[in-house]
Amino acid sequence: MRREQLRGRGAVVTGGGGGIGRSIAMALAGAGMDVVVADVDVAAAERVRDEVRALGRRAVAVRCDVSQLAEVEALADAAYRELGDIAVLVNNAGVTWRPYRASWDASVDDFAWIMGVNFWGALHGHRAFVPRMAASPLPSHIVNTSSAATLRPVPGHAAYTASKAAIDGFSMAVRAEYEAAGLDIGVTLLYPGPVRTGFAGSERLRPEADRAETRGVVPWSSYTDGQPMRAGAEAPGAIDPDTVGPLVLDAIEHDRPYVMTHPVPPFLAERARQLTEAAPPAPHPSVE
Numbered sequence: 001m002r003r004e005q006l007r008g009r010g011a012v013v014t015g016g017g018g019g020i021g022r023s024i025a026m027a028l029a030g031a032g033m034d035v036v037v038a039d040v041d042v043a044a045a046e047r048v049r050d051e052v053r054a055l056g057r058r059a060v061a062v063r064c065d066v067s068q069l070a071e072v073e074a075l076a077d078a079a080y081r082e083l084g085d086i087a088v089l090v091n092n093a094g095v096t097w098r099p100y101r102a103s104w105d106a107s108v109d110d111f112a113w114i115m116g117v118n119f120w121g122a123l124h125g126h127r128a129f130v131p132r133m134a135a136s137p138l139p140s141h142i143v144n145t146s147s148a149a150t151l152r153p154v155p156g157h158a159a160y161t162a163s164k165a166a167i168d169g170f171s172m173a174v175r176a177e178y179e180a181a182g183l184d185i186g187v188t189l190l191y192p193g194p195v196r197t198g199f200a201g202s203e204r205l206r207p208e209a210d211r212a213e214t215r216g217v218v219p220w221s222s223y224t225d226g227q228p229m230r231a232g233a234e235a236p237g238a239i240d241p242d243t244v245g246p247l248v249l250d251a252i253e254h255d256r257p258y259v260m261t262h263p264v265p266p267f268l269a270e271r272a273r274q275l276t277e278a279a280p281p282a283p284h285p286s287v288e
C-alpha cells in the first residue's frame, strides 16, 4: 500500500502499550495514520495514545485481552466506530515465560496461556477484522508478530516457539488465501530478534498463583550448570524497539511478506540443507 493509501486512515495495534507495539504505532502515526492502541494494560495504552496525539493524529486507547474473542470483536467495533475505516491491523500482543523452563517442567496452563495470547490472539484479530477489510473497496494490511525463535531452536522456550510457529503457518496460509481469493489484504510476518523491551516481565500479567515465583518453577539453567538462557531483551545484540516501527511501515508500503530485524540465523540454512538431504531425489507426488 502506498503512503498516500495509508494517510488519514485507521490502524489498530495490539500490545501497543509498550516496546515494539508502541514503536509500530508511532511509525504508522508518523505516516499520517490514526491509531487505536489496544492493550490489556490500559494505562500503558493511554500513554501511547497521548504520544500519538502529540504527533497530531487521532488516537484511541482500548483495553483488550486478545486471548478473548469477544474482547477482540469489541475492539474491532470500537475501531470502526471511532476511526471509520481500518487499513492496518497489527497483531502484536505477546507474552513469554521467565525463567526459561523445560517443556516437562512447564504446566499445561503455561502452554495454554502463551498459546492463548500469542496464537489465538492473532487468530482473533483476523476473525474480527478480515470480514470488514474484505468488504472495503480500499486495500488493507495485517502484520502478525512472530519471533526469530521460530528460525532456530531455543531450549527452555517450547511453548513460546510453538505459539509463534503457529502464527507463521497461519500467516503464510492466509496470505496465499487472500491472494488466491482476490482480497486486497496484504499479510506481513514480523520476526524480531532480541529487542530491548519489558517483555521478560510478561508473567506480571498472570494471576499471582500462576506466576513462576509463586509456584517455584524449575529453571532451565538447572540443566545447564547454572548457565542462564539469554534470548530476547536479555541477549547480546538486543536492539532499541524504536528501530522496529519504521521497518514494519516499509513492509506495509511494499507488501513484503517478512520483516527481519537481525541477520538470518545460520540454523535456517542448515535446516534447509538437511531437509533437502532428507527429501527423495526425484519429484515426489505428495507435498503434504
Ligand SMILES: NC(=O)c1ccc[n+]([C@@H]2O[C@H](COP(=O)([O-])OP(=O)(O)OC[C@H]3O[C@@H](n4cnc5c(N)ncnc54)[C@H](O)[C@@H]3O)[C@@H](O)[C@H]2O)c1
Pocket: 014, 015, 016, 017, 018, 019, 020, 021, 038, 039, 040, 041, 044, 064, 065, 066, 067, 092, 093, 094, 095, 117, 145, 146, 147, 148, 149, 191, 192, 193, 194, 195, 196, 197, 198, 199, 200, 202, 205, 231, 232, 233, 241
Ligand atoms: N522483545 C523481544 O526481544 C522480542 C523478540 C521476538 C518477538 N517479540 C514479540 O514482539 C511482540 C511485542 O513484544 P515486546 O518485546 O514489545 O514486549 P512488551 O512486553 O514491551 O509488549 C507487549 C505488550 O503486549 C501487551 N499484552 C500482553 N498480553 C496481552 C493480552 N492478552 N492482550 C493484549 N495485550 C497484551 C503487554 O501489556 C505489552 O504492552 C510480542 O508478540 C513478542 O512475542 C519480542
